[in-house]
Each structure stands twice: as C-alpha cells, then as structure tokens.
Amino acid sequence: MASLKDLRNRIASVKATQKITKAMQMVAAAKLRRAQEAAEAARPYAERMGAVLANVAGSISGADAPPLMAGTGQDDVHLVVVCTADRGLAGSFNSQIARLAREHIRKLQADGKQVKIITVGRKGYDQLRRDFGPLIIDRIELREVKQIGFANADAIAKKVIGLFEEGQFDVCTLIYSRFKSVISQIPTAQQIIPAAVPQAESAGEGAIYEYEPNAGAILADLIPRNIAVQIFRALLENAAGEMGAKMTAMDNATRNAGEMINKLTITYNRQRQAQITKELIEIISGAEAL
Amino acid sequence: MAKSFTFELVSPERLLLSEEVEQVVIPGTEGEMTVMADHAPTMTSIKPGVITVVQAGGGREQFVVFGGFADITPDGCRLLAESATRIADLDPTDLARRIEEARAEMEGARDHETRTKAEEFLGQLTTLQGALLPA
Numbered sequence: 001m002a003s004l005k006d007l008r009n010r011i012a013s014v015k016a017t018q019k020i021t022k023a024m025q026m027v028a029a030a031k032l033r034r035a036q037e038a039a040e041a042a043r044p045y046a047e048r049m050g051a052v053l054a055n056v057a058g059s060i061s062g063a064d065a066p067p068l069m070a071g072t073g074q075d076d077v078h079l080v081v082v083c084t085a086d087r088g089l090a091g092s093f094n095s096q097i098a099r100l101a102r103e104h105i106r107k108l109q110a111d112g113k114q115v116k117i118i119t120v121g122r123k124g125y126d127q128l129r130r131d132f133g134p135l136i137i138d139r140i141e142l143r144e145v146k147q148i149g150f151a152n153a154d155a156i157a158k159k160v161i162g163l164f165e166e167g168q169f170d171v172c173t174l175i176y177s178r179f180k181s182v183i184s185q186i187p188t189a190q191q192i193i194p195a196a197v198p199q200a201e202s203a204g205e206g207a208i209y210e211y212e213p214n215a216g217a218i219l220a221d222l223i224p225r226n227i228a229v230q231i232f233r234a235l236l237e238n239a240a241g242e243m244g245a246k247m248t249a250m251d252n253a254t255r256n257a258g259e260m261i262n263k264l265t266i267t268y269n270r271q272r273q274a275q276i277t278k279e280l281i282e283i284i285s286g287a288e289a290l
Numbered sequence: 291m292a293k294s295f296t297f298e299l300v301s302p303e304r305l306l307l308s309e310e311v312e313q314v315v316i317p318g319t320e321g322e323m324t325v326m327a328d329h330a331p332t333m334t335s336i337k338p339g340v341i342t343v344v345q346a347g348g349g350r351e352q353f354v355v356f357g358g359f360a361d362i363t364p365d366g367c368r369l370l371a372e373s374a375t376r377i378a379d380l381d382p383t384d385l386a387r388r389i390e391e392a393r394a395e396m397e398g399a400r401d402h403e404t405r406t407k408a409e410e411f412l413g414q415l416t417t418l419q420g421a422l423l424p425a
Contacts, residue, residue, distance in 0.1 A: 042303060045300045045301065048300055048361070150303055228302075
C-alpha cells in the first residue's frame with residue numbers, strides 16, 4: 001500500500017500533467033482556428049483554378065494534351081506522396097494516414113507495380129521507414145515552417161514534376177488527411193499525375209475564348225500550377241486536421257487526468273481517515289486499559 | 291460613367307480583391323492589356339508586373355503580381371496570381387530575392403529551353419524592379 005506521502009506526490013504529478021495537456025489543448029484550439037482560416041482563404045483560388053482548367057482543357061483534344069495530363073501511357077511505376085504531421089501527440093492522426101499509405105502501397109505491390117515514396121512530415125517517415133525504408137526516395141520536413149505558404153507546396157510540386165519529367169514514375173498519388181470536421185479527419189488518396197481534369201459543367205455555353213499566347217501554352221503552364229495547388233490544399237487540410245486531432249486527444253487526456261485525480265484523492269482521503277481511526281482506537285484502548 | 295464589371299484578384303493564400311471596377315490593366319505575356327466591361331472572353335497568362343485597378347467609385351489601386359493567369363469574360367475578370375501584394379506593401383528585399391533565385395535557376399538550367407524561359411523570367415523581374423524602384 002502506498003503511503004500518504006506517495007499518494008500526495010502522485011496527485012501533484014498528475015495535476016501537473018493535466019495542466020500541460022490542458023494548455024496543449026488550448027494552443028491546438030487556437031492553431032486550429034488559424035489553420036481553418038488559412039484553408040478557407042485558399043479555397044477561392046482552387047475553385048477558380050478548377051473552373052479555368054476545365055475551360056482550357058475542354059478546348060484541347062486528347063492528343064495535344066501535355067504529358068502531365070495525359071500520363072506516360074504506362075502504369076508501371078507509382079510515386080506515393082505521403083503527407084503527415086511533423087509532431088505527434090495527436091491521437092491516431094498520423095497512424096491513420098500511415099495505415100492508408102501502407103495499404104495503398106501493399107496493394108500496388110501486389111499488382112506488381114514498382115513503388116517509390118516521398119514523405120512529407122517527419123511522422124510519416126518514421127512510420128513508413130520500417131516497412132518500406134528502401135522505397136523512400138526523398139523526405140521533406142516542414143518542421144521549421146510556422147504557417148504553410150504556397151511556396152512550400154510549390155517546392156514539393158516542382159520536385160514531383162521534375163521527377164516525372166525525368167521519367168522516374170508514371171502515376172503519382174497524394175495521401176493526406178481530408179479535414180471533414182474538428183473531430184473527423186479522413187485519410188484520403190488522391191491521384192495528381194496524370195491530372196484528373198474537372199469537366200466543364202456547360203461545355204456548349206458558346207464561350208469561345210481567345211487565348212494568349214495559345215491554349216496549349218496556357219494549359220502547359222496551368223497543370224503544374226494546379227498540382228501545386230492540390231498539394232497546397234492537402235498540406236493545409238492536414239495542418240487543420242492535425243490540430244483538430246490534437247485538440248481531441250488533449251481533451252481526452254485532460255479528462256483522464258481529472259478522473260485519475262479524483263480516484264487518487266478518494267484513496268488518499270480513505271487512507272487518511274483510516275489512519276485517524278486507527279490512532280483514535282489506540283488512544284481509546286490505551287485509556288480503557290488504565 | 292463607364293460600365294462596371296466584377297474583378298477578382300486571387301492568390302493561392304487568399305482572395306485579395308473582389309469588387310466592381312471600371313477598368314483593369316493587366317500585364318499579359320503578350321503585352322499589357324486594359325480590360326473593360328463586355329470584353330471578349332479571353333484567357334491570358336501573366337508576366338511579373340503591375341496591375342492597375344480603377345474602381346467603380348473612381349479610386350485606384352495597384353498590385354504587384356509575379357505571374358499567373360487571367361480569365362476574362364464579358365461580365366467579369368478573374369486573375370489567378372502566383373503571388374500578389376499591394377504595391378505599397380511590396381518588400382524590395384523580397385523582389386531582390388526573387389531576382390536572385392531566378393538568376394540561380396537560369397545558371398543552373400540544364401537544357402536550352404528552361405534556360406530561355408528562366409532568362410525571360412529574369413528579364414521581366416528586373417524590368418519590374420527598375421519600374422518600381424527608381425534608382
């Protein structure tokens with residue numbers, strides 16, 4: 001049986017832990033709001049980009065489409081870009097993404113495809129290194145980045161497109177966590193190369209565009225940018241999701257700590273009472289013996 | 291008073307401007323163009339340069355963009371900018387950094403095509419710098 005002093009120490013330490021988890025929860029809540037705002041602010045660009053892309057792509061026939069859109073015509077080498085957070089303590093956030101990535105890669109391997117991996121975020125690398133170490137061709141850490149900017153996404157996109165142009169892979173899939181709500185993040189796999197182009201809703205609207213310099217050049221310029229935009233969106237959703245998951249995890253931790261403190265306090269009080277009773281009995285039986 | 295139309299300036303990070311304007315001057319890759327209401331549907335890529343917006347109320351605003359696209363329809367104009375800032379907020383060191391990067395890219399270019407492209411981009415940036423920061 002732990003002594004009263006031990007119990008007191010334990011209660012104090014659990015209280016200290018609770019304070020930390022509580023603080024982390026509040027920090028995550030504040031960051032979540034910022035991340036959500038950033039994700040929201042980025043939406044108009046992505047939407048309009050989609051509309052413009054659908055428009056231009058509609059005017060270009062299949063044969064003239066740039067390779068980033070049409071693909072290499074092969075399906076042998078797959079590149080998987082796994083985006084996770086750089087930090088843990090966010091519940092199952094990172095492991096869920098890693099699990100989806102693992103399933104995806106295993107399926108590709110079972111189909112006889114060659115797989116290459118790029119990890120974005122330290123946690124993804126840590127988790128996938130064990131199973132697929134030799135397949136990881138590159139890893140990107142965004143630890144020092146406070147607020148993810150378009151430049152970060154653009155750098156990743158440039159790297160991916162560079163590899164594509166060297167013929168290093170045929171299909172590229174992006175794995176990230178879609179931010180559905182604060183308590184629900186859904187790991188998602190999205191193919192970014194060859195780019196799936198949204199269909200124009202009303203192809204026959206009769207808007208005959210003039211293109212400067214020409215439709216092909218614009219499309220060749222638009223597609224890489226669209227890939228960067230998709231990566232950017234994935235990173236932003238990931239950031240928001242991470243904070244949401246962290247908030248929930250820390251909320252749970254705070255609550256668990258509270259429960260533990262209650263239990264410990266009850267044990268502590270019981271023991272204290274037992275000791276008092278014992279002392280009283282000793283005094284009384286001592287007095288009776290006289 | 292000239293007819294007004296909706297002009298939207300969007301950067302990947304946020305929506306910078308969305309309002310009724312009378313005319314907009316856009317630095318297209320094929321040359322500067324002034325867009326007014328009822329313009330023929332046009333899509334153009336944009337080189338680094340200055341956008342001048344004349345608002346419906348008569349105010350003027352200027353932005354610096356570093357490449358992007360403009361989607362012009364008779365009733366509106368959407369400009370998707372790579373990165374855009376108000377001319378007053380432009381940081382000269384940022385511009386200098388971009389020029390430095392462009393120069394490095396040009397020197398590191400492997401084939402002729404990317405080199406020409408980088409060279410062109412560098413030229414546009416230095417022109418912009420010259421126009422904005424009178425030495």
